[in-house]
Amino acid sequence: MNQQDIIFIINPIAGGAKKNIELLLKSLLAQKNIKTQFLKTLYKKHAFELAKEYLAKGYTHFVAVGGDGTVNEVATALLHTNAVLSIIPVGSGNGLARMLQIPLEIENALEVALTHKVKKIDAGTINEFPFFCTAGIGFDAYCAYVFDQNSHKRGLANYIKVALNAYFKFKPIEIAFENKTKKVFSLTIGNANQFGNNAYITPDAKIDDGLLDCSVILPHSKIYGPVLAYLMMSKKLRNSKHVDSYTGKSFSIKIAPGTNIHLDGEPFKLDATALNFNILELSLAVTVK
Numbered sequence: 001m002n003q004q005d006i007i008f009i010i011n012p013i014a015g016g017a018k019k020n021i022e023l024l025l026k027s028l029l030a031q032k033n034i035k036t037q038f039l040k041t042l043y044k045k046h047a048f049e050l051a052k053e054y055l056a057k058g059y060t061h062f063v064a065v066g067g068d069g070t071v072n073e074v075a076t077a078l079l080h081t082n083a084v085l086s087i088i089p090v091g092s093g094n095g096l097a098r099m100l101q102i103p104l105e106i107e108n109a110l111e112v113a114l115t116h117k118v119k120k121i122d123a124g125t126i127n128e129f130p131f132f133c134t135a136g137i138g139f140d141a142y143c144a145y146v147f148d149q150n151s152h153k154r155g156l157a158n159y160i161k162v163a164l165n166a167y168f169k170f171k172p173i174e175i176a177f178e179n180k181t182k183k184v185f186s187l188t189i190g191n192a193n194q195f196g197n198n199a200y201i202t203p204d205a206k207i208d209d210g211l212l213d214c215s216v217i218l219p220h221s222k223i224y225g226p227v228l229a230y231l232m233m234s235k236k237l238r239n240s241k242h243v244d245s246y247t248g249k250s251f252s253i254k255i256a257p258g259t260n261i262h263l264d265g266e267p268f269k270l271d272a273t274a275l276n277f278n279i280l281e282l283s284l285a286v287t288v289k
């Protein structure tokens with residue numbers, strides 16, 4: 001990996017991005033004599049466009065400075081190429097960074113970004129759209145929509161507020177899972193083991209095993225909410241009688257038109273009502289500790 005030409009793509013509105021993040025990174029890099037370029041995203045999907053543009057110019061090392069949404073955009077551009085992705089996790093949830101054990105402190109994350117230790121990881125897809133952490137429908141997708149509507153107020157505290165409010169409003173949805181009709185509170189496919197913030201929705205998922213994990217939270221009395229939350233945070237969700245778990249290389253799901261979907265925590269809509277989840281094995285190179 002050539003350390004001379006590193007492209008930093010910063011999402012200035014990511015939940016944990018400080019106003020001076022660019023200055024801070026530049027000052028940390030100043031002592032290291034490394035050539036870099038800093039780019040800022042101006043709108044949704046801009047990180048994808050920037051990564052594609054600089055990839056075409058021959059750059060091979062990209063650092064996503066943001067949360068899982070930013071990581072998704074940059075990583076999507078880098079899939080199946082010889083370029084490497086690093087993450088400076090300054091999002092609200094930072095699920096992929098946590099899964100990869102990338103430090104949450106900027107200085108330490110930068111050290112990892114500058115290492116030569118590179119590992120290949122899997123990606124998941126819904127139809128042709130990649131995700132790297134989790135994707136799903138139902139409650140999580142509803143939360144992603146509400147959270148995105150308040151995009152000026154991101155961060156963990158706001159996410160908890162949104163999720164708590166949504167929990168009492170949300171009604172289970174009917175889907176067909178592997179051709180069987182099922183009512184679900186949520187259905188999440190995990191390439192990684194968590195949504196972010198150590199909320200382990202698919203606790204046994206491994207990022208490089210060529211498999212997707214699926215957790216279906218069944219309709220339940222709201223009285224069980226705190227227990228489900230506790231089990232999720234303690235990696236024991238599979239112990240709940242309200243949760244069905246599956247592992248496989250692909251899953252097929254049918255949804256009603258207009259059903260909310262989330263892709264790495266970002267709201268997402270499809271015209272199609274048939275969702276085919278698949279795995280792209282070892283398709284992305286990332287720097288790790």
Ligand SMILES: Nc1ncnc2c1ncn2[C@@H]1O[C@H](COP(=O)(O)OP(=O)(O)OP(=O)(O)O)[C@@H](O)[C@H]1O
Pocket residue numbers: 011012013014015016041042043044045046066067068069070071073090091092093094095154155196264265266
């Ligand atoms: N300048 C911008 N204005 C508005 N939205 C932006 C801008 N730049 C990037 N975005 C969008 O911001 C959204 C959120 O980004 P990101 O996921 O990185 O942060 P987060 O949601 O706070 O973190 P996490 O996903 O880890 O919870 C993404 O959909 C991204 O496309």
